[in-house]
Amino acid sequence: MPQIHRERVLRAATSSFLTRGYRSSVDEIARRAGVAKQTVYQHFPSKDELFKEVARDLTRRVLIELDAGPRDLRAGLMRVARAYRKRVLGAQGIATLRTVLPEVPRFPALARALYAGGAGALVSRLAAYLSRAMGAGKLRRDDPELAAEIFLGMLVGHDRLKRLFGVGCDEKEARRTARIVDCFLRAYAP
Amino acid sequence: MPQIHRERVLRAATSSFLTRGYRSSVDEIARRAGVAKQTVYQHFPSKDELFKEVARDLTRRVLIELDAGPRDLRAGLMRVARAYRKRVLGAQGIATLRTVLPEVPRFPALARALYAGGAGALVSRLAAYLSRAMGAGKLRRDDPELAAEIFLGMLVGHDRLKRLFGVGCDEKEARRTARIVDCFLRAYAP
DNA sequence: GACATGCTAGACTCCCCAGTCTAGTTCGGT
DNA sequence: ACCGAACTAGACTGGGGAGTCTAGCATGTC
Secondary structure (H helix, E strand, O other), rough: OOOOOHHHHHHHHHHHHHHHHHHHHHHHHHHHHHOOOOHHHOOOOHHHHHHHHHHHHHHHHOOOOOOOOOOOOOHHHHHHHHOOHHHOOOOHHHHHHHHHHHHHHOOOOHHHHHHHHHHHHHHHHHHHHHHHHOOOOOOOOOHHHHHHHHHHHHHHHHHHHHHHHHOOOOOOHHHHHHHHHHHHHHHOOO | OOOHHHHHHHHHHHHHHHHHHHHHHHHHHHHHHHOOOOHHHHHOOOOOHHHHHHHHHHHHOOOOOOOOOOOOOHHHHHHHHHHHHHHHHHHHHHHHHHHHHHHHHHHHHHHHHHHHHHHHHHHHHHHHHHHHHHHHHOOOOOHHHHHHHHHHHHHHHHHHHHHOOOOOOOOOOHHHHHHHHHHHHHOOOO
């Protein structure tokens, strides 16, 4: 009999951690998974390890396909912008931060790995993309890494803060995204 | 005999919540304050209320004086930028977010108030400041509120994310601030 | 001196939870 | 038919924490 229930437990744990943070009890996770508590411990040695596994899954989800973008720079950036905003500002992206951040001091090495595998990796790819655009004369030449971080910062920085505090955003999403991308393009016009 | 120990409790609770989050026990707070547990409950009806009080104090600290800035726009923005980065990216600013954010779902009304009294108020003031600069022809005319949010976003957005995950920033602070401010000025040049 | 108030030490109740243990069930492989 | 692996329900242990209670101490006021 193969290990059938690992996935069920992981899914239940994810949803539970996302709504109640590390507070979620193992009993509750087992109940949500429709599984005995003992089964949870058959697959994961401790609550901490289960949590880490969930956190790894969650932070990987902000990564975005970036290759084979359209020729047009603005169209390419718009595609990234829409995708990143959707992932990061969506209910799950916000809940992920609320869940993971308070545990950072307890798992410093894991936290650095989470950043590197998620947002950090995106910065690297985006920097490479911007660097090519700079080489092609479509953008002013400057540190591409900084440009990437500035772009992502203006794209979601303040909206993320608002949503983390439970404050909604009124403006229409599509329009806002476009205005920010145009703002970036003006700042880095050749 | 006046209520001497309220402040001691508040300070101890602040430092305790900042390091261990809501996990901190009332016993520990009392111990840190050098005070009996009962004294804590004489001043605050419950741990939740004590926590709320601490959260209110903490989030007020991101507000920045903005009036009577220098005539020169760039100098004025640099002043805001330095002050905001220092508050938001400093160890205490980061710890504040790690402490407060996970509790947002439990205290939604409080959370909105915290945002409004801290970062939200700053956005309003900054928008007014930028609006004046637009009127004086020093900046391109555009929605000042959006401009303020974009400015703050590019200023701290990605660096805050990094620090929240415990990832340090290598570049020299002063230089980075200046580059971001210049980037904003280019984007909003008349 | 009498009294109220702010405080102290520490015990105590009640509840929750991580992790373990027991005893039994289901099911696939051989 | 039998074994072993995955699973179940539920009891149990040990620890910790919120909030209460008691008994007493210190100090300022009348």
